Amino acid sequence: MATIKDVAKHADVSIATVSRIMNNRGPISEKTRQKVYASMEALNFRPNEMARALQKQKSNIIGVIVPSIQYPFFSILIEAIEEVASQKGYKLMLCRSGEDEAREIEMVALLEGNKVDGIILCSRVGDATIYEGKKVPIVSIDRRIEGLTTVTTDNYYGGSLAAKELFTCGCQHPLLFGSKLPEYLEMNERNRGFLEECRRLGMDPLYYPVSQDMVTDGTIAQSLIASLDQYQEADGLFITSDVLAAEILTSPLTKAAGLADRLPLVAYDGLEVSRYLDITTIEQPVYEVGACAAEQVIQGIQGKMMHAYSMMPVQLIERATTKKFK
Amino acid sequence: MATIKDVAKHADVSIATVSRIMNNRGPISEKTRQKVYASMEALNFRPNEMARALQKQKSNIIGVIVPSIQYPFFSILIEAIEEVASQKGYKLMLCRSGEDEAREIEMVALLEGNKVDGIILCSRVGDATIYEGKKVPIVSIDRRIEGLTTVTTDNYYGGSLAAKELFTCGCQHPLLFGSKLPEYLEMNERNRGFLEECRRLGMDPLYYPVSQDMVTDGTIAQSLIASLDQYQEADGLFITSDVLAAEILTSPLTKAAGLADRLPLVAYDGLEVSRYLDITTIEQPVYEVGACAAEQVIQGIQGKMMHAYSMMPVQLIERATTKKFK
DNA sequence: GACCTCCGTTAAAACGTTTACATAAAATCT
DNA sequence: AGATTTTATGTAAACGTTTTAACGGAGGTC
Numbered sequence: 227m228a229t230i231k232d233v234a235k236h237a238d239v240s241i242a243t244v245s246r247i248m249n250n251r252g253p254i255s256e257k258t259r260q261k262v263y264a265s266m267e268a269l270n271f272r273p274n275e276m277a278r279a280l281q282k283q284k285s286n287i288i289g290v291i292v293p294s295i296q297y298p299f300f301s302i303l304i305e306a307i308e309e310v311a312s313q314k315g316y317k318l319m320l321c322r323s324g325e326d327e328a329r330e331i332e333m334v335a336l337l338e339g340n341k342v343d344g345i346i347l348c349s350r351v352g353d354a355t356i357y358e359g360k361k362v363p364i365v366s367i368d369r370r371i372e373g374l375t376t377v378t379t380d381n382y383y384g385g386s387l388a389a390k391e392l393f394t395c396g397c398q399h400p401l402l403f404g405s406k407l408p409e410y411l412e413m414n415e416r417n418r419g420f421l422e423e424c425r426r427l428g429m430d431p432l433y434y435p436v437s438q439d440m441v442t443d444g445t446i447a448q449s450l451i452a453s454l455d456q457y458q459e460a461d462g463l464f465i466t467s468d469v470l471a472a473e474i475l476t477s478p479l480t481k482a483a484g485l486a487d488r489l490p491l492v493a494y495d496g497l498e499v500s501r502y503l504d505i506t507t508i509e510q511p512v513y514e515v516g517a518c519a520a521e522q523v524i525q526g527i528q529g530k531m532m533h534a535y536s537m538m539p540v541q542l543i544e545r546a547t548t549k550k551f552k
Numbered sequence: 553m554a555t556i557k558d559v560a561k562h563a564d565v566s567i568a569t570v571s572r573i574m575n576n577r578g579p580i581s582e583k584t585r586q587k588v589y590a591s592m593e594a595l596n597f598r599p600n601e602m603a604r605a606l607q608k609q610k611s612n613i614i615g616v617i618v619p620s621i622q623y624p625f626f627s628i629l630i631e632a633i634e635e636v637a638s639q640k641g642y643k644l645m646l647c648r649s650g651e652d653e654a655r656e657i658e659m660v661a662l663l664e665g666n667k668v669d670g671i672i673l674c675s676r677v678g679d680a681t682i683y684e685g686k687k688v689p690i691v692s693i694d695r696r697i698e699g700l701t702t703v704t705t706d707n708y709y710g711g712s713l714a715a716k717e718l719f720t721c722g723c724q725h726p727l728l729f730g731s732k733l734p735e736y737l738e739m740n741e742r743n744r745g746f747l748e749e750c751r752r753l754g755m756d757p758l759y760y761p762v763s764q765d766m767v768t769d770g771t772i773a774q775s776l777i778a779s780l781d782q783y784q785e786a787d788g789l790f791i792t793s794d795v796l797a798a799e800i801l802t803s804p805l806t807k808a809a810g811l812a813d814r815l816p817l818v819a820y821d822g823l824e825v826s827r828y829l830d831i832t833t834i835e836q837p838v839y840e841v842g843a844c845a846a847e848q849v850i851q852g853i854q855g856k857m858m859h860a861y862s863m864m865p866v867q868l869i870e871r872a873t874t875k876k877f878k
Numbered sequence: 879g880a881c882c883t884c885c886g887t888t889a890a891a892a893c894g895t896t897t898a899c900a901t902a903a904a905a906t907c908t
Numbered sequence: 909a910g911a912t913t914t915t916a917t918g919t920a921a922a923c924g925t926t927t928t929a930a931c932g933g934a935g936g937t938c
Contacts (some may be wrong), residue, residue: 227664227687231926240888245926252927253885272665276602276611277924280893285602287645295634299626308621308648317666319613320646322634339554339598340643361553476828502802502829553895566918571896578897579915603894606923879911889930896922906913 228269237265248273279341288316288523289345293325296460298469298497299512300348303367306516307346307374314524316343325438327352338362344523347374363526365519368412375532377519378412384508384540385419388464388492391506391542393427395490395551397462400424403450404466405492406435413466416494417509420464432457441470447477450485468495471505474518475547491547496540504546511538554595563591567615570686574599605667607634615663615671615847618798619651624795624823625673625838629693632842633672641849642669651688651764653678664688670849673700677738684844685787689852694738701858703845704738709746710834710866713791717868719753721816721877723788726750729776730792730820732761739792742820742834758783762796772796773803776811787815794821797831802872822866830872 230248234241239258246252247262265271279285288311292300308318319342323330330349334357337345344363349371357364358373366376392400402421407414424431434453435472440446454460465471471493474480493500496509518536526532556574560567565584572578573588591597614637618626634644645668649656655674660683663671668730670689675697683690684699692702718726728747733740743759750757760779765771780786791797797819800806819826822835844862852858 227888231924234748241925242888242890242927246887249926252887255886258886272661274606274924275666276606277893280600280602280606280895281924281926283893295631296627298622298624298627301622301624301630304627304646305621308646317662318646320630320634320644322631322638335598336643340601411919435876459615472824472828476830488699497823498798499828502798502825557894567895567898568918568920572917575896578917581916584916600894604896606893606925607895607897609923617926808914880938883935885932885934887931887933890928892927893925894923898919898921900917900919902915902917904913904915906911908909908911 227274228271230271230273232269232469233262233271235542236269237262245264283341285341285343286316287319287340287342288520288527289319289321289333289340289342291321291323291330291333291337291345292348293323293350295320295322298499299495302346302512303516303519306513307520310517310520310521311524314520316524323349325350331356334360334364346519346523351408354410358367363523363532365523365526365532367515367519369410370535372411375522375526375534376412377515377522377535377536377538379510379515379538380540381412381415382419384494385416385421385464385512386423387431387508387540387542388494389420389427389431390418391492391544391548392462392464392490393424393429395462397429399430399432399457399459400462400464401432401434401453401457401460402464402466403434403453404436404464404470405438405441432460436470441473444473445543446470447474447479450474451479451483452455463489463491463496465491466494468493468497468500468505468507469508472499472503475505486547490551492542493547496543500543500545506545506548507543508540509543510540514538553600554597556597556599558595559588559591559597562595563588563705606816610837611667611669612642613645613666613668614646614846614853615645615666615668617647617649617656617659617663617671618674619649619676621646621648624825625821628838629674629842629845632839633846635844637850640846642850649674649676651676657682660686660690662764669853672845672849677734680736689849691849691852691858693841693845695736696738696861701848701852701860701862702738703841703848703864704864705836705841705864705866707738707741707866710743710820710836711747711790712740712749712870713755713834713866714742714820715746715749715753715755715851717818717870717874718788718790718816719750719755721788721874723755723816725756725758725783725785725797726790727758727760727783727786727816728790728792729760729779730762730790730796731764742792758786770799773800773805776800777805777809789815789817791817791819794819794823794826794833797833798825798829801831812873816877818868819873822869826869826871832871832874833869834866835869835878837868840864 230241230244234244286541321333345364348367349369353530355372364374366374368378370376421431493505496507502509522532556567560570564708647659672691674693675695680697690700692700694704696702747757766775817835819831826833848858
């Protein structure tokens, strides 16, 4: 691969001149400029971005850390981030933390070692105070971290929308079926919003926390059946993710139980799958969250002010799983 | 951020010693080793990977180019790639080409400029001969490119499986409904395999090519209805992607037409959505394709031999959309 | 002609590493 | 004890850029 030296030699100028032409700085006569362009062309020259980054102390790389890549929420997020990043001249270094605290910490360190200019972090676990002192701008998604800028959606309102929707279906004892979450996650707000709104509306909500294991090992439908056994009075369902709801609704177990016809259901996320299965859901503007995070982190990189906290709106998408109960 | 110089000064040794300790090379007395470790600890030192890459002429970065990030096929692929890459000490630089030829070329050049050690490329469009001369190892997914190693699945067999399945449903005039594809894409083989197998079985297949636009602008169900109007004799459906099939099956238009009850349907890909909607499909081992591509590219990086061509098996997943016609 | 200014260019020192080579000290052999 | 090997360390030149400071020449002013 040709280097700046080769170009300089070929064009019979100094490397400084070539560099200045590449970066449009300093005065350059039109003649040399053309000569150098020609040489670049001839040698098929591309500057070595690593050398550049080293010298300029700026890599134009944004690091992204997600728990999973293929989970639809995250893949949309990544797509959004890449779209605004690439449009503003940044590249993406992608890491997967797998919901593992140690891995997450390691990924941040790895990105720092790779001198990324900024980091977008979807942290789900562990103590986040370690991120406070960092000099590289970090944007956290869906988790408030002291000192970092956070982008999230209005989970509390989303939860309350779900409650209202079940209320209009005539529910008295809606069952909240979703992961037990640490307080510090914004997602927890959707549970809180739901439960509080239920009480405000005079309903008597039930809560059946599920563990992450059930989701991955395919016993989730089973536990729903179990929970309905336990809470005989349950007359409505709030399942806190579309994917969870899809797994449950399409399981032979729940189909046999005629679940879909017996209980109104509201899910959460607004992913494609909810549309395919005609599930009422609370839609989050996932794409916008990603875009906002990317914009924020770039602001930070450029030394401009970042928001401390951005919250995007959510909305109810009314579909069959509640409509047919009205 | 502390550099190797700071560590050297702090430990009162030369930077060469620190470097040697970092890389476990050359003899080092236990005493200095401990001293240096302590200094690294104290200064919270992390080597600058860009400087390292520059010097060693090896970045430990693999570039990945996909048309879209959020399309499930690709997000699974990326997840698989990242899994084996990170396990072998490589990082990922992720690019989105958006099915755009110019962008794709630009992305390859960009990755070269960033000195990635290898590239995994999902090329869908344009003339691929430009990639032939490259010195960086490139693995192409689902597209044969002269001189590069290719990883794909047995599309021809997949197509023929679909034909057989429709045959056992008693079809005589199955309709192939899928994107019109350039010859050079392996995906085209699934069309060929389907059509040829149909003829071998004595069926008389129909073919309605769809354009990419219909998929994105939501008129896909409409065109299916149109195609069925045109081919009144159609008595079975092969839709060449799960997502397409899902869009069609869940559209109000086709629901009204009672499509699902009238025509047996085989889709393609084996994505989650096919399970949710209980669609018979041909499953591709997407994860394994990604893993294989990553392994191959790493082989190439290490100067070992790469396969010229790897083909993974596919399998029929029989579900409701054909079962109920048997 | 001496002095200044501007313009175009270059030489050389960074950026943070690795590594070939040199060297000093310690250990082993006569 | 001296010669030789081995072990541990340091010096300095790379890697491919950017950028500061310096420089030579052209043109203008006095």
